[in-house]
Structure formats: structure tokens, C-alpha cells
Amino acid sequence: MITSSVRYSEGVSESINPAIVLEKIQEVVAEFRAKQRPENIEEWEWQLRNSISTPQQLEQKLGMKAADFVQLAKIYAIRVSPYYLGLIQKVNDPIWLQSIPNLIEMQDPEGIVDSLAEDEMSPVPGITHRYPDRVLFLIQSQCAMYCRFCTRKRLVGDPMKTIKDEQIRLGIDYIRQHPEVRDVILSGGDPFMLRDDRIDWILHDLRAIPHVEIIRLDSRMPCTLPQRITQQLCDVIKKHHPVYVLTHFNHPSEITPEAKRACELMVDNGIPVMDQTVLLKGVNDDPMTMRKLMQDLLKMRVRPYYLYQADLTKGTEHFRTKVEVGLRIIKEGLRGHTSGLAVPHFVIDCPGGGGKVPLLPEYVLDFNDKAVVMRNFEGKIFEYPQIDPNYYKIQY
Ligand SMILES: *Cc1c(COP(=O)(O)O)cnc(C)c1O
Numbered sequence: 001m002i003t004s005s006v007r008y009s010e011g012v013s014e015s016i017n018p019a020i021v022l023e024k025i026q027e028v029v030a031e032f033r034a035k036q037r038p039e040n041i042e043e044w045e046w047q048l049r050n051s052i053s054t055p056q057q058l059e060q061k062l063g064m065k066a067a068d069f070v071q072l073a074k075i076y077a078i079r080v081s082p083y084y085l086g087l088i089q090k091v092n093d094p095i096w097l098q099s100i101p102n103l104i105e106m107q108d109p110e111g112i113v114d115s116l117a118e119d120e121m122s123p124v125p126g127i128t129h130r131y132p133d134r135v136l137f138l139i140q141s142q143c144a145m146y147c148r149f150c151t152r153k154r155l156v157g158d159p160m161k162t163i164k165d166e167q168i169r170l171g172i173d174y175i176r177q178h179p180e181v182r183d184v185i186l187s188g189g190d191p192f193m194l195r196d197d198r199i200d201w202i203l204h205d206l207r208a209i210p211h212v213e214i215i216r217l218d219s220r221m222p223c224t225l226p227q228r229i230t231q232q233l234c235d236v237i238k239k240h241h242p243v244y245v246l247t248h249f250n251h252p253s254e255i256t257p258e259a260k261r262a263c264e265l266m267v268d269n270g271i272p273v274m275d276q277t278v279l280l281k282g283v284n285d286d287p288m289t290m291r292k293l294m295q296d297l298l299k300m301r302v303r304p305y306y307l308y309q310a311d312l313t314k315g316t317e318h319f320r321t322k323v324e325v326g327l328r329i330i331k332e333g334l335r336g337h338t339s340g341l342a343v344p345h346f347v348i349d350c351p352g353g354g355g356k357v358p359l360l361p362e363y364v365l366d367f368n369d370k371a372v373v374m375r376n377f378e379g380k381i382f383e384y385p386q387i388d389p390n391y392y393k394i395q396y
Pocket residue numbers: 128129130131134135136185356
């Protein structure tokens with residue numbers, strides 16, 4: 001039996017009184033909703049300005065003890081917006097675990113800072129060229145929220161690692177000089193943290209390169225700050241088609257009317273939207289939660305693409321599940337049990353930079369010259385006979 005009730009008290013400091021914190025959160029959200037936003041500022045920028053991002057704010061706004069988080073904040077960025085905060089229903093629920101810093105992040109001796117060797121496989125800063133025909137291109141180090149489980153914890157939100165225009169230009173030059181690159185994945189950080197005109201500039205320069213066939217934009221903002229998705233942003237993106245947006249939802253309670261509006265707006269503008277989900281202990285590590293998430297994504301026309309086994313990133317060990325958990329989710333929750341469209345590829349991104357490897361539950365029981373013996377989603381056994389080798393001799 002897989003349980004999602006794994007809770008860790010060690011990292012939640014004694015200074016947290018769950019009832020008080022929850023009350024505080026409700027106050028913050030209510031106060032925020034009551035506030036009048038100045039007219040010249042967009043809702044999403046307003047949300048960012050009112051986010052919690054320092055130990056002092058954790059204390060003032062949430063009644064946590066600032067001193068407990070000073071060390072942590074020096075290593076790992078903190079940011080959570082009133083919008084995302086408003087989705088928390090109780091301490092240590094799936095929304096809380098993803099967004100509120102936890103002292104347990106500081107106790108991960110085994111973790112690896114850059115577990116996917118993205119920096120090592122980088123010919124120029126910001127570009128990781130791991131696969132033959134496509135590159136990962138980091139264009140922004142900031143995010144609307146600093147997810148506690150982030151694989152790029154090493155760089156996101158670090159003011160010393162801000163990505164300058166010059167670096168982006170050199171990245172575009174690299175792509176221009178490498179005709180084998182037909183797919184560019186713009187990531188970060190979160191590319192949608194850039195202003196529309198800067199997104200336009202980068203997409204424009206990439207689109208001008210004849211061998212760049214498709215461009216993908218990775219963004220978690222449709223989930224963490226859906227107010228960012230405006231018609232103006234869609235107008236910029238659709239000028240440079242084919243552009244795909246890869247977003248990132250981890251729990252059904254993130255699929256709010258606001259998130260739905262954001263995703264549907266992109267799709268209505270002809271932008272295909274896919275989802276990448278990370279398998280996280282205490283957040284989505286059971287078949288029923290995952291099935292609901294995938295079905296809810298499809299309802300807003302977002303197609304599940306990858307389900308990631310958690311990486312070995314330092315500071316995130318408390319989120320790791322056993323690999324069997326993911327296999328079981330596919331086997332007992334998804335494949336055959338619901339629309340095939342709701343089934344993402346379950347992958348492990350190989351530590352050390354080997355790329356993504358798909359994993360499947362054991363469906364094939366035997367495979368030989370005569371037949372393939374398979375187990376279906378109900379556990380029934382079926383046999384598919386191989387073609388008789390003599391048939392190959394028939395001339396047409
Ligand atoms: C995931 C990833 C890609 C894209 O992989 P796809 O399987 O094509 O989605 C490209 N480069 C790097 C470094 C990646 O991590």
C-alpha cells in the first residue's frame with residue numbers, strides 16, 4: 001500500500017504552531033485580497049511584490065521564527081506569493097510542502113548540488129547540450145516561487161547568478177553555429193519572469209535561425225502565478241510558432257479557476273501546453289492523487305508529458321520516493337485505468353548527466369522468437385504470436 005501520509009516533523013521547527021500559522025496565512029490572504037492594487041501595475045507583478053521571500057517575512061506574516069531560517073535563506077531562495085499561499089489548507093499539506101522552507105533541507109549530506117551535471121555539459125554558460133539535436137537554454141534565474149524540491153536549487157533566485165543579456169546573446173550564437181540543433185528548450189529559473197519584450201527578443205532571434213525547428217518554453221507560472229499568462233504574452237509567443245509551453249503541476253489542488261484560465265488562454269491562442277510533474281513524497285505519491293491530477297490537466301487541455309522520479313539534488317532528499325512508487329502509479333493508477341492521454345512517461349533523469357530513461361512496469365513476461373507474452377492492466381495474461389519466419393521469404 002502506498003501512503004501519502006508520510007509527514008516529517010524533524011524539519012518543521014518547534015517554533016511553528018500549526019494552528020497559529022494557518023490563521024496567519026488566512027490573514028495574509030484576506031489582507032491581500034482586500035488591498036487595492038495600483039492601476040498601473042499588473043496583477044502578477046503585484047503578487048510578486050507581495051510575496052514572502054525573507055526570514056523576517058516568514059516571521060511577520062506567518063508567525064514562524066525568523067532566526068531559524070536565516071542560514072537556510074543564505075543557501076536556498078524563498079518565495080511564495082499570496083496566490084499560492086492561499087491554496088494551503090493545513091500545515092504540511094501538498095501545497096505547504098512545495099512552497100514553505102523546511103529546516104530539513106539543510107540536512108542532506110548525500111545530495112549532489114548539480115546532480116544532472118548540467119554545468120559540466122555546458123559548452124557556453126546557460127546552454128546544456130546533452131542530446132544530439134536539442135539544447136537546454138537557461139535564460140532566467142528567477143522564479144515566481146522557489147519550489148523546495150527544485151533540481152536547480154543551486155542557481156535559482158541567487159542574485160549572483162542573474163543571467164545577463166550578454167550571456168543570452170552568446171547562447172543564441174552557439175545555437176546559430178550548431179546546425180544540428182533543431183529544438184531549443186528555454187528554461188531557468190522561469191522564462192516567464194522576463195518581460196514580454198525580452199521574451200519577444202529571444203524568440204525572434206531564435207526563430208531567425210533556419211535550423212531551429214521548434215522552441216519550447218518551460219514555465220511553472222501557469223501553476224504558481226497564473227496571472228502572468230496574459231493575452232499580450234500569448235500574442236508575443238504565437239508570433240514565433242511553433243512554440244510549445246511545458247508547464248509544471250504537481251497536485252490537483254493547484255488546478256484552480258485561475259490556472260485553468262491561464263492554460264486555456266494559451267491553448268486558445270494555438271500554443272500547445274504540456275505538463276511535467278515531479279513525483280514527490282507527501283505531495284503526489286499515490287495512484288489516486290496522480291490520476292486525479294492527470295485527468296484534471298486534460299480537462300484544461302494540458303497534455304501530461306513527463307512524470308519525473310525526484311533527482312538527487314542536495315537539499316531535496318526528503319521528497320524522494322522509492323522508484324517502485326512511480327511504477328505502481330503507472331500500473332495501478334494510470335495505464336489502462338484511464339485515458340491514454342492522461343499517462344505521462346515515467347522517467348529517471350540519470351545522475352551524472354545520462355539523460356532521461358523511461359521506466360515501465362513489468363508488462364512483458366516473456367519475449368522470444370515465437371511469441372510475446374504480456375500482462376494487461378487487469379493482470380490477465382495474453383500472447384502475441386511472432387510472424388512465422390517463412391513469411392519473410394514470400395516475394396511481393
Ligand atoms: C530534458 C532535457 C531535454 C529535452 O528532452 P526531451 O526528452 O526531448 O523532452 C534536452 N536537454 C536536456 C539537458 C534535458 O534535461
